[in-house]
Amino acid sequence: MSNAPVVAAVDGSEHSLQALEWARTAALRHRTGLVVAHVLPDSAQLYAARRSSLADASQPEQFADPVGEWVRGILATAPELPDTVRYDSLEGSVPEGLRVTGEDALMLVMGSRGRGGFAALLLGSNSRAVASTAACPVVVVPHAARLAQAPAEPSDGADGSSGSAGRVVLGLHAAETADDVLAFAFAEAAARGTTVQVVSAYAIPPAPTTMVDSPFQVIPPEGLADDGDAVPAEREMLRSQTERLVPFRARWPRVPVEQAAVPGDAAERLVTASRSAALVVVGRHHPRRSVGPLMMGSVAHAVLHHAHGPVAVVPTLSDDP
Structure with missing residues (x-):
């Protein structure tokens, strides 16, 4: 058991939803907390900078973050949650924001590509950058088209594996x-x-x-x-x-x-x-x-x-x- 949390990187895509579920179960297995991290879109970051520079109290304090609400809704239906769940809305670039968040993490979990990736890409640029630079282990969960269905029973090794699924x-x-x-x-x-x-x-x-x-x-x-x-x-x-x-x-x-x-x-x-x-x-x-x-x-x-x-x-x- 470790006090370091599992960090799930989400961006509102179905790929990141798979990573979120993987991170949730990992946090439960390791009996530690879950941090759901989301790098705000450029529009939200520009809004925050503009409001800060103009000190316009008439404007809402925060830009609406639909990804954060989406994640909360998804986790509300989960069968079980870790004892602690924290939501972090990050600023800056995706690799830099996640790198900082992952400095004290047990692991950082993310999808193989996000909302901006082309369908033909095997690995998105953000996933590659984070896996190359993060200070903690990075788990990359591939998108559905690449996921293999593990055999229900031990295989006979015909695919080059040992026959020990899981x-x-x-x-x-x-x-x-x-x-x-x-x-x-x-x-x-x-x-x-x-x-x-x-x-x-x-x-x-x-x-x-x-x-x-x-x-x-x-x-x-x-x-x-x-x-x-x-x-x-x-x-x-x-x-x-x-x-x-x-x-x-x-x-x-x-x-x-x-x-x-x-x-x-x-x-x-x-x-x-x-x-x-x-x-x-x-x-x-x-x-x-x-x-x-x-x-x-x-x-x-x-x-x-x-x-x-x-x-x-x-x-x-x-x-x-």
Whole structure:
């Protein structure tokens, strides 16, 4: 449980309504407060500036904010609300307003595109900007056309997934992914009562008998035997994963862990896994490769654009690599 709130960014679009519902349930799972943040339109901000400069007491003190009323109406019909719900009307640009609001948040949740986005866009400019710069983890909920229907029963892995629907999928580079990214994935899995599936990719050709698009194998930590038939790179990556996960498995002993080492492109595998995952968690950048803390890595960028479910982009919140 954390005292930091979950922030939902809304703008009156159906996309942001999906984000609002995701944030509401996240706040309930983590037993924390919910902040509903809305950046006022330019017309409202200009009105406030004009009224302030003219000091015209005859004019209404505030510009009507239909989005705020819309949100209150939506939440009034919700089956359950967090103990505290706060509504923030923000000024400035959308990325800057949300960045400031998210400084002390557990996470910031927003839709993949807002009212101004073209229908063909996979990711809106505001979503990309906030995910690239926010000081807290940013969860981007894709619009309905991209959402995959998770199977009602565990699948047989035919889509390249483990067959464990509702899990939290963690994209891990054992040597470079920051501790904050792993901690977020484990905490989210603990709050959901589900499994963390750890996916790492190795960039060598698969064995001649392995199809590139075949389902990857998921191995529980206790099942890592020294199999002489395994691909050496795969075996070494699984061992690196196991070592990296030791402190997190100790901290969250009730969270089941699955490990997968896969050939090929990491982003492609994570996008495939997103079809049946509750959440995909990726680091915003590689601390040892990025030229600055605000850069987004190629894997996070690709997963955000193409995932079929919610994606959490987690920045490095501490000095640990």
